[in-house]
Amino acid sequence: xxxxxxxxxxxxxxxxxxxxxxxxxxxxxxxxxxxxxxxxxxxxxxxxxxxxxxxxxxxxxxxxxxxxxxxxxxxxxxxxxxxxxxxxxxxxxxxxxxxxxxxxxxxxxxxxxxxxxxxxxxxxxxxxxxxxxxxxxxxxxxxxxxxxxxxxxxxxxxxxxxxxxxxxxxxxxxxxxxxxxxxxxxxxxxxxxxxxxxxxxxxxxxxxxxxxxxxxxxxxxxxxxxxxxxxxxxxxxxxxxxxxxxxxxxxxxxxxxxxxxxxxxxxxxxxxxxxxxxxxxxxxxxxxxxxxxxxxxxxxxxxxxxxxxxxxxxxxxxxxxxxxxxxxxxxxxxxxxxxxxxxxxxxxxxxxxxxxxxxxxxxxxxxxxxxxxxxxxxxxxxxxxxxxxxxxxxxxxxxxxxxxxxxxxxxxxxxxxxxxxxxxxxxxxxxxxxxxxxxxxxxxxxxxxxxxxxxxxxxxxxxxxxxxxxxxxxxxxxxxxxxxxxxxxxxxxxxxxxxxxxxxxxxxxxxxxxxxxxxxxxxxxxxxxxxxxxxxxxxxxxxxxxxxxxxxxxxxxxxxxxxxxxxxxxxxxxxxxxxxxxxxxxxxxxxxxxxxxxxxxxxxxxxxxxxxxxxxxxxxxxxxxxxxxxxxxxxxxxxxxxxxxxxxxxxxxxxxxxxxxxxxxxxxxxxxxxxxxxxxxxxxxxxxxxxxxxxxxxxxxxxxxxxxxxxxxxxxxxxxxxxxxxxxxxxxxxxxxxxxxxxxxxxxxxxxxxxxxxxxxxxxxxxxxxxxxxxxxxxxxxxxxxxxxxxxxxxxxxxxxxxxxxxxxxxxxxxxxxxxxxxxxxxxxxxxxxxxxxxxxxxxxxxxxxxxxxxxxxxxxxxxxxxxxxxxxxxxxxxxx
Numbered sequence: 001x002x003x004x005x006x007x008x009x010x011x012x013x014x015x016x017x018x019x020x021x022x023x024x025x026x027x028x029x030x031x032x033x034x035x036x037x038x039x040x041x042x043x044x045x046x047x048x049x050x051x052x053x054x055x056x057x058x059x060x061x062x063x064x065x066x067x068x069x070x071x072x073x074x075x076x077x078x079x080x081x082x083x084x085x086x087x088x089x090x091x092x093x094x095x096x097x098x099x100x101x102x103x104x105x106x107x108x109x110x111x112x113x114x115x116x117x118x119x120x121x122x123x124x125x126x127x128x129x130x131x132x133x134x135x136x137x138x139x140x141x142x143x144x145x146x147x148x149x150x151x152x153x154x155x156x157x158x159x160x161x162x163x164x165x166x167x168x169x170x171x172x173x174x175x176x177x178x179x180x181x182x183x184x185x186x187x188x189x190x191x192x193x194x195x196x197x198x199x200x201x202x203x204x205x206x207x208x209x210x211x212x213x214x215x216x217x218x219x220x221x222x223x224x225x226x227x228x229x230x231x232x233x234x235x236x237x238x239x240x241x242x243x244x245x246x247x248x249x250x251x252x253x254x255x256x257x258x259x260x261x262x263x264x265x266x267x268x269x270x271x272x273x274x275x276x277x278x279x280x281x282x283x284x285x286x287x288x289x290x291x292x293x294x295x296x297x298x299x300x301x302x303x304x305x306x307x308x309x310x311x312x313x314x315x316x317x318x319x320x321x322x323x324x325x326x327x328x329x330x331x332x333x334x335x336x337x338x339x340x341x342x343x344x345x346x347x348x349x350x351x352x353x354x355x356x357x358x359x360x361x362x363x364x365x366x367x368x369x370x371x372x373x374x375x376x377x378x379x380x381x382x383x384x385x386x387x388x389x390x391x392x393x394x395x396x397x398x399x400x401x402x403x404x405x406x407x408x409x410x411x412x413x414x415x416x417x418x419x420x421x422x423x424x425x426x427x428x429x430x431x432x433x434x435x436x437x438x439x440x441x442x443x444x445x446x447x448x449x450x451x452x453x454x455x456x457x458x459x460x461x462x463x464x465x466x467x468x469x470x471x472x473x474x475x476x477x478x479x480x481x482x483x484x485x486x487x488x489x490x491x492x493x494x495x496x497x498x499x500x501x502x503x504x505x506x507x508x509x510x511x512x513x514x515x516x517x518x519x520x521x522x523x524x525x526x527x528x529x530x531x532x533x534x535x536x537x538x539x540x541x542x543x544x545x546x547x548x549x550x551x552x553x554x555x556x557x558x559x560x561x562x563x564x565x566x567x568x569x570x571x572x573x574x575x576x577x578x579x580x581x582x583x584x585x586x587x588x589x590x591x592x593x594x595x596x597x598x599x600x601x602x603x604x605x606x607x608x609x610x611x612x613x614x615x616x617x618x619x620x621x622x623x624x625x626x627x628x629x630x631x632x633x634x635x636x637x638x639x640x641x642x643x644x645x646x647x648x649x650x651x652x653x654x655x656x657x658x659x660x661x662x663x664x665x666x667x668x669x670x671x672x673x674x675x676x677x678x679x680x681x682x683x684x685x686x687x688x689x690x691x692x693x694x695x696x697x698x699x700x701x702x703x704x705x706x707x708x709x710x711x712x713x714x715x716x717x718x719x720x721x722x723x724x725x726x727x728x729x730x731x732x733x734x735x736x737x738x739x740x741x742x743x744x745x746x747x748x749x750x751x752x753x754x755x756x757x758x759x760x761x762x763x764x765x766x767x768x769x770x771x772x773x774x775x776x777x778x779x780x781x782x783x784x785x786x787x788x789x790x791x792x793x794x795x796x797x798x799x800x801x802x803x804x805x806x807x808x809x810x811x812x813x814x815x816x817x818x819x820x821x822x823x824x825x826x827x828x829x830x831x832x833x834x835x836x837x838x839x840x841x842x843x844x845x846x847x848x849x850x851x852x853x854x855x856x857x858x859x860x861x862x863x864x865x866x867x868x869x870x871x872x873x874x875x876x877x878x879x880x881x
Contacts, residue, residue, distance in 0.1 A: 021170035034212025178209030236316025265318030368398035378526030411606025454644025489515030585762030686719035
């Protein structure tokens with residue numbers, strides 16, 4: 001066997017795999033032409049040295065003579081065993097006896113000293129049924145010290161199933177021989193070709209790791225003036241590739257198979273029925289199956305082997321052949337394919353083939369008519385790709401609807417509104433059979449646009465009407481009505497959640513649940529993900545942080561199962577998960593989820609979700625004491641909030657942090673000027689009153705700070721949630737401490753800890769700079785020793801060492817009383833001592849212990865602590881006393 005050709009890389013892992021395979025009796029290497037089978041055999045042989053004696057036989061093309069095959073094999077065995085000089089060379093005879101020849105070969109192998117490996121290359125060229133039958137007998141009866149390696153372009157008819165069942169048959173297939181992306185780069189380097197990482201990755205993708213394709217590309221790339229451009233344009237129509245595929249693949253097929261390959265090459269995927277339609281003949285499925293079995297660059301796509309695709313380069317080559325051989329039929333074939341795909345419900349493929357047929361008006365109608373359905377299936381990016389395929393300046397009114405969908409998905413709200421107005425006008429003039437479908441799409445977009453612009457009141461009013469149960473005359477009416485109702489429920493629940501504490505907020509959970517359930521029933525997983533992502537956002541205002549995080553993770557897991565884990569639809573769950581982690585002091589974990597949110601929102605610049613992104617980044621920076629960075633993020637969030645219509649509640653949250661950060665940076669004048677410009681309603685909110693207190697503290701006026709938070713603490717100032725009250729207690733504590741009233745300061749800190757206890761909130765203590773306030777708190781007097789220790793750890797620079805991925809939630813949430821008792825489980829306090837700390841009876845504490853054990857499904861105190869830490873109900877490594 002000749003040495004490996006120069007310029008090839010060392011594929012050590014593949015050679016080692018073949019070496020391991022020789023531990024079995026027979027190894028089959030089966031892969032298409034140009035996959036590197038012979039190169040692998042040569043590389044393996046070069047490494048063996050004297051370890052094996054090799055009996056190598058290269059089968060001649062279209063070998064039909066069984067006698068010639070066996071004589072050649074016997075001669076190869078004799079050369080390997082060094083018995084050539086002791087016996088007469090084999091000669092052909094008129095009365096050839098195949099069984100006797102097999103016995104003769106087996107005898108030679110048995111008499112040979114040491115091991116011998118039979119290597120038969122290009123076995124697919126052996127077309128003699130008799131020779132194959134006797135070869136099966138030889139392989140089944142090989143002596144123990146003999147191994148056989150068979151290299152073939154396709155599986156030949158050898159009855160080796162018994163060897164496979166016995167574990168004595170090793171197989172190396174096309175997938176094993178494909179070059180990896182790393183090996184592609186190594187081949188280019190070995191050939192002296194400078195190509196970027198992206199260019200190498202693209203070349204690997206185009207060739208699918210096919211060795212011959214990579215080799216041809218490397219040859220053409222050598223000395224090419226623009227390697228990057230060459231790779232972009234490289235295809236199966238490249239002259240060297242085309243010549244190889246023509247000689248080694250297409251010309252070897254009978255005329256009917258060639259015709260099928262050419263006519264179906266314009267398809268990305270094909271089945272027997274569609275191939276029959278394009279060829280005008282039955283029996284295509286049988287041909288496709290046989291082509292896959294023959295490793296003829298045809299690959300099945302499903303376990304049933306009903307759908308197939310062609311290798312990228314092979315498909316390119318066939319399309320070139322189709323244009324040359326049947327130019328007049330190309331458009332006809334595209335039209336036939338489009339009609340078939342639309343009957344089967346494969347809308348995207350139907351649109352692509354309609355475009356390829358040059359029927360741009362028809363393609364525009366199809367795209368517009370199915371745009372609503374495609375959007376609900378998460379194919380917005382696919383629609384934009386179809387839109388870009390239209391000729392420049394294509395003026396089809398149907399496309400306004402598709403452009404509006406794209407603008408809305410990317411947060412270009414003004415452009416979306418303009419295109420939507422054109423789409424609405426066109427829908428009113430459409431024929432009756434299309435008017436209903438286009439109208440539903442327009443209404444759903446108007447609803448989503450209003451929500452994203454912050455017109456929450458109008459969204460709630462309109463969505464409540466659309467969310468009513470659906471009735472209709474036809475199946476299509478019912479389906480469209482169900483789709484619209486699910487969309488309305490999602491927008492209704494989202495708008496209600498964004499009201500942040502108004503009377504509508506509790507309805508958000510119910511409507512989003514109904515939307516998710518309906519989406520699941522009608523088979524719209526993308527819409528279900530959207531509802532669940534918004535449900536994670538809504539949960540923060542209705543449930544504990546633990547419940548919010550669980551719901552966010554559930555939504556993210558569902559999105560990932562469908563491949564939407566990095567798309568804008570899941571961004572609300574991503575940003576809310578990041579936010580809750582920041583609030584509980586897990587800054588590093590929160591930052592990771594924040595970064596993932598940024599990646600998911602790369603194509604969406606809408607003010608609503610981007611506001612939340614800047615807000616969360618701002619509180620993260622503020623919690624870490626990076627006030628300049630926090631100010632920049634809060635400023636961006638404040639600007640985006642001004643672009644939303646009904647965003648007063650959300651704006652108050654952002655504004656209070658912006659003002660507080662300005663004050664902490666010494667910008668008290670700017671902060672007071674900002675407050676002076678606010679309307680009376682916003683200026684009197686609890687959030688802005690807290691900001692006034694921060695300004696007063698920064699100006700050295702603690703008495704004024706106490707006056708600012710007085711209405712928050714007595715409940716007369718409107719607040720968005722208990723966090724505002726907790727913050728007010730901390731600010732009051734800081735003011736009392738500056739005034740020298742340590743007793744009042746400790747009381748204020750204790751009240752803040754009590755509010756923080758249920759969700760283990762840490763961020764407010766960090767943002768207000770309360771380390772000194774907490775350190776002065778007598779440990780023996782606090783009912784929140786474990787939480788206090790966790791907070792001080794974070795404030796001193798140690799993030800809680802908790803698991804980022806929580807375990808399954810408890811069967812039932814712990815009550816506030818049980819959570820207070822839970823905080824003492826990591827301590828050394830007895831039950832009576834805990835009762836004393838909490839000012840309750842020992843019986844109450846014992847009852848809480850039993851309930852905690854039952855809900856956490858544990859039997860003892862230490863197990864309860866471990867389980868609580870897994871669920872993030874306790875921080876890891878809490879201190880004992």
